[in-house]
Structure formats: structure tokens, C-alpha cells
Amino acid sequence: xxxxxxxxxxxxxxxxxxxxxxxxxxxxxxxxxxxxxxxxxxxxxxxxxxxxxxxxxxxxxxxxxxxxxxxxxxxxxxxxxxxxxxxxxxxxxxxxxxxxxxxxxxxxxxxxxxxxxxxxxxxxxxxxxxxxxxxxxxxxxxxxxxxxxxxxxxxxxxxxx
Amino acid sequence: xxxxxxxxxxxxxxxxxxxxxxxxxxxxxxxxxxxxxxxxxxxxxxxxxxxxxxxxxxxxxxxxxxxxxxxxxxxxxxxxxxxxxxxxxxxxxxxxxxxxxxxxxxxxxxxxxxxxxxxxxxxxxxxxxxxxxxxxxxxxxxxxxxxxxxxxxxxxxxxxxxxxxxxxxxxxxxxxxxxxxxxxxxxxxxxxxxxxxxxxxxxxxxxxxxxxxxxxxxxxxxxxxxxxxxxxxxxxxxxxxxxxxxxxxxxxxxxxxxxxxxxxxxxxxxxxxxxxxxxxxxxxxxxx
Numbered sequence: 001x002x003x004x005x006x007x008x009x010x011x012x013x014x015x016x017x018x019x020x021x022x023x024x025x026x027x028x029x030x031x032x033x034x035x036x037x038x039x040x041x042x043x044x045x046x047x048x049x050x051x052x053x054x055x056x057x058x059x060x061x062x063x064x065x066x067x068x069x070x071x072x073x074x075x076x077x078x079x080x081x082x083x084x085x086x087x088x089x090x091x092x093x094x095x096x097x098x099x100x101x102x103x104x105x106x107x108x109x110x111x112x113x114x115x116x117x118x119x120x121x122x123x124x125x126x127x128x129x130x131x132x133x134x135x136x137x138x139x140x141x142x143x144x145x146x147x148x149x150x151x152x153x154x155x156x157x158x159x160x161x
Numbered sequence: 162x163x164x165x166x167x168x169x170x171x172x173x174x175x176x177x178x179x180x181x182x183x184x185x186x187x188x189x190x191x192x193x194x195x196x197x198x199x200x201x202x203x204x205x206x207x208x209x210x211x212x213x214x215x216x217x218x219x220x221x222x223x224x225x226x227x228x229x230x231x232x233x234x235x236x237x238x239x240x241x242x243x244x245x246x247x248x249x250x251x252x253x254x255x256x257x258x259x260x261x262x263x264x265x266x267x268x269x270x271x272x273x274x275x276x277x278x279x280x281x282x283x284x285x286x287x288x289x290x291x292x293x294x295x296x297x298x299x300x301x302x303x304x305x306x307x308x309x310x311x312x313x314x315x316x317x318x319x320x321x322x323x324x325x326x327x328x329x330x331x332x333x334x335x336x337x338x339x340x341x342x343x344x345x346x347x348x349x350x351x352x353x354x355x356x357x358x359x360x361x362x363x364x365x366x367x368x369x370x371x372x373x374x375x376x377x378x379x380x381x382x383x384x385x386x387x388x389x390x391x392x393x394x395x396x397x398x399x400x401x402x403x404x405x406x407x408x409x410x411x412x413x414x415x416x417x418x419x420x421x422x423x424x425x426x427x428x429x430x431x432x433x434x435x436x437x438x439x440x441x442x443x444x445x446x447x448x449x
Contacts, residue, residue: 005167022167022209025196045197047351049264058238058267064196065268066189068167069211112263133350134262 005068011036012080020067027051029067030077038078038107042136049135052108053077059115061134078107081114089159090114090152099148101139109135113149117156125150162200169211173298173327176212181300181323183208188325190218190234191268193261194277217327218272223249229331233272238263240271250331251445252340256287256359259344262351272326278312278382285312285383286359286375287342293331299324309375312382337370338363339445341438344377345430354378355422356430358410360438362393364446369393374406374435379414379427386413389435398443407436 004019011034020029027044030036030053042050044063051062054076081088090113093099100106109132116123116131123131128149129142137145170176180186186208189195198204212218218234223245231240240246240257247254260269260283274284275295288308295311297304300323308329311319320326334340344357357377363370372390377383389409396402416427 021164023162023165023199025162044200046193046261046265049262052264055267058236059264060267061193061264064192064264066167066192066196066209066211068169069189069192069213071169130350131263134264 005071007067007071009070009072010074012076018067022066022068024067025063026053026055026065026067026070026075027062029070030062033067036077036079040104040107042104042108047134047136048105048108049112049132050105050108052111052135054111054115059112076111078111081110088114088152089155090117090149093148093152093155094145097144097148097151099140099144100137105135105137105139109137109145113152117149117153121157121160122153123149162196163202163205165199165206166208167211168208169214171214173215173217173325176210176215176325177298177300177323179208179210180325183210184322186210188212188276190270190273190276191236191265193265193269194273194279212325220328221246225249225333228333229253229329231271231329231331233276233326233328234270235272236268236270237266241266249334250291250340252287252342252359252361252442253284253291253331256284256342259283259342259350272329275308275311275329276318276320276326278314278316278318280312280315280381280383281354281357281378282312282383283342283344283354283357283377286357286377287340287361288329288331288359289375289383289385290340290342290359290361290373291331292361292373293329295326296328296330297324298327303327305330309383309385315381334449335363335370337365337446337449339442339447339449341441341445343434343438343441345434353421356414356416356427356434358431358434358438360390360435360442362439362442362446364398364443368395368397369402370395372406372439374410374439376410376414376431376435378421379416379431381415384413384415386410389413393439403436403439403443406439407432410435 040050042048340361344354346352
């Protein structure tokens with residue numbers, strides 16, 4: 001039985017079905033089958049977080065999830081973070097704080113930060129740093145990223161007031 | 162990754178049938194160890210059996226009389242987000258939050274941490290200290306064994322082909338008891354223990370009624386140091402008694418020298434971590 005696996009998911013709010021080999025990771029399915037190339041392959045072993053997506057409400061490394069496991073799941077990728085041309089506050093804050101250089105880690109960091117700010121309105125700096133510990137950035141030194149997340153948290157609170 | 166097939170059984174019986182029919186099959190819980198090992202070629206398989214759709218494997222139930230039932234596939238975040246568990250077993254909730262980062266904790270399970278049988282597994286010394294038992298299903302029926310007997314060598318556990326770790330059971334915390342796992346890592350997070358110590362204590366009017374001490378990353382398997390805990394039974398709670406137990410833990414350690422630390426450094430850490438973990442567990446016990 002070398003067949004493909006039929007997976008039915010919701011990705012960024014839309015019902016999506018695809019066929020994958022059982023050995024293909026969710027990251028490979030997103031990028032190579034569905035053309036959603038925003039999620040990046042960095043280390044491909046769960047250390048760097050560049051492939052972070054939200055799977056049923058939790059951030060995960062999509063390189064450590066099989067596509068087949070995603071059957072029935074609700075997935076948010078970086079492509080689902082902006083509303084059309086309206087950037088998410090986290091995305092705006094990353095631009096304004098210059099929280100990126102090469103950009104490879106950025107999709108994963110933005111997805112992870114969005115998930116944090118949706119769960120906790122006012123995370124401390126320590127909380128932000130621990131939450132994002134699974135997202136490696138070799139350019140910025142992290143301070144600008146943490147500042148961007150703090151700015152986004154502030155803006156999201158203003159909006160909700 | 163090399164080709165393999167995938168199955169997601171809905172019952173323990175179905176999983177056991179699949180595992181028994183495919184001796185090279187691998188069980189998949191959070192996948193944070195297995196998928197890395199399959200990708201790197203360290204492990205090979207023809208069938209990955211995803212156990213996350215089996216109700217018993219997702220069970221997380223605490224009852225003050227019966228204790229804790231922890232399904233083998235329950236991810237770490239469910240453990241530290243469970244209010245009742247956090248109150249009854251704060252050390253377990255804290256240890257579940259030490260493993261990897263947020264993304265890993267969204268997937269990785271304590272059952273998987275145990276089955277992976279790494280000498281440095283962070284949750285295992287604490288499970289041993291808490292007298293947890295493994296509930297195993299197999300073609301011949303079910304069996305229960307103490308966690309300290311589960312790991313047999315680096316990366317190898319006691320499960321035979323067809324067997325599945327279904328759940329872990331932790332007895333209810335005794336009155337005036339406390340527990341703690343401490344590890345040493347050179348960073349603040351996202352690292353593998355150079356050494357670790359998990360302890361539990363039960364106090365009785367300024368004395369230890371009983372204690373259990375187990376170590377991580379200083380032997381081929383997580384190591385229960387029975388004599389270190391037994392030495393505390395009946396002794397007054399004091400720096401001397403805890404220091405003596407810490408020295409017994411150090412003496413039992415059989416570490417190797419590798420990239421994370423020398424054997425000598427690891428032995429030193431065993432004494433320091435055991436003493437500090439005992440102090441923390443005593444402080445918690447006094448509050449209970």
C-alpha cells in the first residue's frame with residue numbers, strides 16, 4: 001500500500017483538501033502541494049521555528065507534523081495573518097521597529113507572536129522572550145523583535161478599548 | 162524521509178493489532194523526537210501508528226482520591242494548563258513547561274518523553290520520584306510497571322512488539338508532601354540537561370517520613386537512587402540530612418564525559434541539584 005493520504009483541513013478559514021504521501025510533513029504539504037510558501041524551512045528538526053503555524057489553536061513546528069496528521073485540523077499560516085491588504089498589528093510593528101533583516105525567521109515569529117497576543121493581552125518581556133524561544137533569528141539580536149511584539153500588544157489593547 | 166505508511170487507529174485494541182502485525186512500526190504521539198529520528202535515518206519504519214485519535218491516550222484526569230491519569234499522548238501544554246493538576250502536582254506542571262519551547266510543548270507528550278528513553282529526559286526522574294506507574298496494553302493483555310523499570314538503555318524501553326504505553330498513573334499527593342525537578346543547562350531554555358534531579362518528600366513533624374530521589378543524564382537510563390531517599394526516612398529535616406542524601410545521589414551517578422559536560426562536573430551537579438531540589442520540595446511540603 002504505497003498510496004497517498006487524503007487530507008481534509010481548514011487553512012486560513014477556507015476548506016482545503018489535498019493528497020499527500022504519509023511521509024510528507026505538513027510544511028512540505030503547505031509549500032510543495034498547496035503553494036503556501038510563506039512558512040519557511042529552516043532547520044527541519046524543530047529547533048528554529050521558521051515553519052511555525054497555528055494548528056487547532058496551538059503553535060507548532062509544521063516540519064514536525066505529518067500532513068496526514070492534519071486531517072480534520074484548523075490551520076493558520078502566515079498567509080492568513082493579514083486581512084487582505086490590511087496588515088495585522090504584529091506585522092505592522094515588525095516593519096516599524098525594523099524587527100527583521102533577512103526575513104527567513106519572520107513568518108514564524110509573526111505567527112507565534114500573533115498566537116501569544118491573542119491568548120494574553122499584556123505579556124511581560126520575559127513572557128514574550130520565553131514564548132518565542134523556539135523561534136531563532138540570526139540577524140536582529142531579538143531586541144527589536146521583542147519591542148515589536150510589545151508595540152503590537154499595546155496597539156491591540158488600544159483597539160480593543 | 163524514507164517511505165512509510167500511516168495509520169491513525171481509534172482504539173487501543175486496533176493500535177495493538179497494528180503494532181503486533183508490523184514489528185518495525187513506530188508509534189507517533191507529538192512526533193518531536195520520532196520525526197527527527199526518521200528524517201535523520203536514525204530510525205526506520207514501514208508504518209507510523211498515530212495514537213492521538215485514541216481516547217485513552219488523550220485522557221487527563223485528576224481525582225484527589227485516585228490520583229492522576231495521564232494519557233501517553235497528552236501534550237505538555239495540557240499538563241501545565243490544567244488547574245487541578247497544577248495545584249496537586251506543581252512540580253509536574255513546571256517540568257512539562259521545561260521541555261523545548263512553546264511549539265514543542267504544543268505537541269510533545271510526557272508519555273513520548275518516557276518512551277523515547279533518553280537518559281536526559283526531563284520528566285522521567287520526577288515521574289520516578291512521584292512513584293508513577295506505566296499502564297501498558299499488548300497482544301497478551303495489559304500490565305503495569307513502575308516508571309523506574311521502563312527504560313532499559315539509551316533510546317530503548319521495555320515495550321515488546323505489539324505493546325503500547327497507554328497512560329501513566331501518579332498516586333495522589335500525600336499530606337505534607339512536596340516534589341521538584343531541577344536540571345542544569347547552560348542556557349535559560351530550549352536545552353538538554355547536563356544533569357537533573359527529581360525528588361519527592363513526605364514530612365512528619367519536622368522529620369522526613371519518606372523520600373524518593375532520581376537523576377537525569379548521569380547513567381544509561383534515568384536513575385532511581387533508592388538509598389538516597391531511604392537515608393532520609395525518619396531523619397530530621399536539616400541541612401545535614403539533605404546534604405548526606407545529596408552525597409548518596411552523587412555517589413550513585415555513573416555519568417559519561419561528552420559535549421555537554423565532563424563526568425566529574427556531572428557528579429558535582431548531582432549533589433547540588435539533589436540538595437536544592439530537596440530544599441524546594443521541603444518548602445512545598447511545609448506549605449501543604
